[in-house]
Amino acid sequence: LVVLLVLLSRLKHDVVQMTANFVDLMVIDRDTAAFLFTIFPNLRWSVIAAALVILPLMYTLWWLDPFRIPRLPALAGKLACLAALVAYSLTFPDEAWRGYYDDGYLSKFARSGVIAVSDFVRDGFMESAPATNEHLKVPLVDACYPAGRRPNIIMIHDESSFDIRAAGGIKVPRNYGSHFLSFDGKARQFMAESNGGPSWFTEYNVLAGLSSRSFGRFAYFVTRIASGRVERGLPLALRRCGYDTLSLYPAFGGFMSARAFQTTTGVAHFYDAHDLGARDVEPDSFFYDRALDLMSQEQPSKPLFAFVYLAANHFPWETKFRPELLPAWRAPGNASAIDEYLRRQDLSAEQYQAFMAGLKKKFPNQPFLIVRYGDHQPEFAPHILDPGLDEAGVGKKLENYDPRYYATYYAIDAINFEPVKSDAVMDRIDAAYLPLVILEAAGIPLDPSFEEQKAIMLRCGGVFYACRGGAEARRFNRLLIDAGLIHGL
Template sequence: ADPFRVRRATAAAGAGVCMLGIVGLSVANPEQPWEPFQGVNHISNLARSGVVSVSHLTSTTGWIEADSKSLVGSAQATPLTTCTPRGKRPNIIMVLDESSFDITAAPGIKVPEDYRNYFKSSDGQRRSFVTESSGGPTWYTEFNVLTGLSARSFGKMKFYVTRITAGKISRGLPQALQRCGYRTFSLYPTYGNFLSARNFQTSAGVGKFIDMADMGVSEDMQPDKFYFDQALQLIARERRAEQPIFVFVYLTANHFPWTSTYRSDLTPAGWKAPGNTGEVDEYIRRQAMTASDYASFVARLKSEHPDEPFLLVRFGDHQPAISQKLLEPKLPQPLLADRIMTHDPRYYKTYYAIDALNYKPDLSSALETLDAAYLPLAIQDAAGIPLDPSFVEQKKIMLRCRGLFYACKDGAEAKRFNRLLMDAGFVKNL
């Protein structure tokens, strides 16, 4: 139907010139990790991400950074075939607290009197959690806490880490818990095909992945009470006397933007705006909603399962986008960009807290400051689950690096550990 014809040689030459132009553009202006968020330059982003992907695949390291085999040798990190826990295994509930951190880290912020109590663990301590995303990609932290690995190991392709690794990593928190008799569940707040979340999580050991459609809702931002209620229903339905469960719960009420009031009818009784900007006060109000809903959730667990042991671990998946203009308000934009690009911990630090019901957790691995990739082993230690050799090795890294993972020795420890897992068969085809 097209009346216009071009000789094949001419078309091939034109295609070659276009390809050289795309490669040149990508070299001069390589795609940055934040660009897919901007919703602009779609054709340019598609072309440049293609060049970046090909360069990764043709590099000596492949998708993931790892030491060469000749430097590491064969890994002795095979999984344990048996599990002998220390005492009765607690049910484990892991709560991803959307965009939450202690905003008093920013100067001049006014907060309610009891604001900081929410960030305490059951032992009264406040602990810092260092994520690999700032103001946006929840799935980086999702990858960290499920696999115990670093998204930064994937370089500029980390934006696609859950897609890249789906079906290729057979080591992490859910697998370790399954080995010890746990049934594993995930309550995912949007559709399961988002960034291949369903494929990634089920291949990472989540036995039953329950997404937004499975929960019977058509909007992916529900009040936190909704997700806590879903968890309570799941526990009542799936809990068995001799088989504990693990539930990964996502919260969404504190998702951006904070320029409008979200569900004013759910504001806790007696709450008053502290007197910051409207955006900051709305952020703090939503945190108060989360704290209230979490307290109600814990109270219902006590009431409905008075004799059952529970380990509850909650963490902020990343700082909110507004923190970037609050932490150092007078900082020039180029310096702010440099802070974020060089992973200054001030812009990546949130919180994590460990609570327990009818159970005394072992908090020996719950360091004051912990990189997100170490949370799986901290949870296993807290629950009395014996570590397999790969987690034993990672714990050694955690202790000698004082809670740092990828940032320890400029990535050298993470690269060595990645090679150990690859040699042991836990990481394949990357």
Template sequence: MNGINILLAGLAIVAATERKPRRVAMGLAGYAALVGLFLVLFGDLARSALLAIILGVTIAGASGVKHHHSGMKLAVADLALTFAGTIPFMLKQYRATAALTIAAAVLLAIAAIAAMALAAGPVLPFSERAALFALGIALLFATFYATGGAERWRRDVTARSGLFSFFMASLADIASWWPTGGLRMLDVGDVPLPLSPPLPARGAVRPDIIVIQHESVFDPRSYGLTVDERVADFLTPPGAHSGRLHVDIYGGGSWQTEFSLLTGLSSASFGPDSYFLFSKGAGRFAHSLPSELAALGYRSMLATSCRRNFLSYDAFYGGLGVEERVFSDDYPAPFDLEAFEATNSDADFFPATLGALSASLDRDPAPRFAMVLTNYNHGPHETRLVPAGTYEEERRIAESVLPDATYGEYYARLCETADSYAAFRAALLARHPERPMLIVRYGDHQPTMSRAIERAQNLRPDDPRQFETFFAIEALNFEADFEGLPERLDIAQLGTVALKAAGLPLDAVSATRLDLIEELGDRYVATPSERKRRFHRTLVEAGLIDLAPARNRPAPSPRRA
């Protein structure tokens, strides 16, 4: 087959797989750019066109794997994550998928070697090759801007189709991946927004605010799956304010959800830096939920199921002003760390956390903000963590609702979590019967197990519900202010809503956030809003978000840890 025929075959493959006109145009331009690149490297059209096909298939395959596990397609900026966390995570958590992916990569590499050895054709003069490469790059950028540019293509990240065209569009979106040396924020306006006036407190009560992140928990009822009364009460407690929560991630990256709750900002606003916010963002956010509560006399605490050396948790939470940081390797006996890490069971974690929280309150009775991070329902759900002989009936009923063993395991773990939380709540009230407390609970993201629901119900692979979990806000020993609070929230709004529900005063920043909720709805980053962009500019200019390169940053002020 000569070079022209191979080139035409590649163009036909792109047109057949991309389908929609905008994606077809971007895919064809991307394929032309790859052919031009290989022409410069190898000189002949036959090998260049064939290698471009192989690379395009590789990109589409890798993007499909990423979308399955994260709900988002592969972009150029993601390449930095490959060895920073993605490959080690896949090898540890999803070995079957990792093995198949590696096998496919080996086969494609063999195909590329064979193409270079066997498909050589006449070599073109370098001047012609360079001209064709320049033309391919020009076509790529022209098509990118003609089809909507960054604003349009960035919204395409969750769609399952257009795997190759999206990657090539992200290559043309230079601002999304070019190193900045500082922290990148994609939705900052040009003109600051005047802040709203601060809002006074509803009364004199200063309740403890206990935020519990339930790992990988979502509400099966959002997919029409029935749950028993215990799980229903756990997800939507009687007398509480509860509903659906939109999050930025799917399948993993819990720290991005934590970041959004703590800072009131969407992690997705930081583009390719979003995955690295706990390292790159340490000390860069001067306004946060802990800092606002500290101004009201609160003490703050982190209690997490991970070890102290996990990512940059210690430094990031310390940079937000969280004073007491308790990790799983800090819990005293009878907590058994080795046994706990075999399952991360909530039945073990909640009693240890109750002990740490109560000890902290005994040392200092000041109002407390506590962030509690569980890890029980994380995937893979092919592995059974619930002990044999427990929750067997619940597992059977779940599998009758959705005939899939991974859903049965998810639901059995969820039942254990519901019972463990109920015991924690009762023990907390028994040990502190008069302290007013606001308990804010939410799911950080859905597990990849929910793909089983997608298959069983024949849902679109980019169904927006895959980015929805749950939230519940419960008031103990005081009357919360739930008036006017929506039942659908974005994770970036949950901290502000908690302050409002607690009846606490809101400073000008949080008052502005509260005012923006109606305009933005439950899609903080995805809703086009000039006021939101201007609000971000206000935060940057006030020094509340530090985007500067590290060498230009002032030395951090000492913080208590």
């Protein structure tokens, strides 16, 4: 069992850069198994072969074992071991940030069991306030009557992108920074809930309009847990207003249950890497071209919401990604990984402008609202923001949600459309408010849940989970649960 744990933990770290913990046993779904068997075709045969060898061997060892312990002493020994494990876990609590280190497989797994089970017994998978007398009205399908023409809405997930000038001493190319500006020339901050890798935290934020931090120790599994349970979000709100909804995803749909989660939040047409014909990591232009093709197949009389999920700026940055796409680019003179990061940002900005030109050419008379956001900072960002800190110091700042480690950007652009002015379009927002910002900027009437969330946003100045120590988010979760929009959590 120890050898099996080590092997599975190393496999998980190779795939998602995090070692196994006890929650993996609490959240088992078919999507994850299907995803692993897809990306590792030989894994299926390895599992079958291992089962054919290990199960008979375990039975044989049990049958031939000459040492038998009576049940009562065995139970006493079990309880003593459990008590020791609980005491050890409470004395030396497992620090969440250490899960990203490829070591300590057994210790981290054992300690996470104590914390995860206690958290689950106390709060379930998701924090929510006790019963309340307040109620939300369930939104009706035919109760949305926008004033004026509804724009097509495109939301762009800009992988690992933030304004690197937040760190001192970084040399940037000329004209760096224009990509982070909105149509009105403003630079706006987007406060993500992850740093360095887990894009699905932000995916949950911008589709469900809720906080992954409400899941506490289970946040890493947020999209898997929310699938089939959190039936509230931006795509659903837009579908009630007559929109068709589609999503372009750069990995296999089983990864972190992306297909099931996005479908739950209202995405009607989900296209993953296999559906799109993607080979390995593709440049942004690949997904923009596919988006243009898919949008041209839609009914021109029906407005469209498209979620375009980019991946070209994903780590590692030690190797040059598609050098032929930007042959004239010159490195400013930073560390090689940072210069490669900047090159990919320049490539992303150039291909975004080409996408905007393609929209104008293919759909000359249609209105568009385009909203981009950086899903999280790159994994090296803490080390350039605070170069004097060691790993433990960085881990503490991440655990305490230092805003410098979570700030990226969001930008609003438009074609043949004037974004609606709203007090919700703030200069700095928590990630969970982005759906609300999009609905307001598009002039779409808010359903009761987004009306309530807007009141929270204005009351808390753009802060969501951290407002009043989490009380506002817990109360809002309870309202959604009582309205039947969240269930089973």
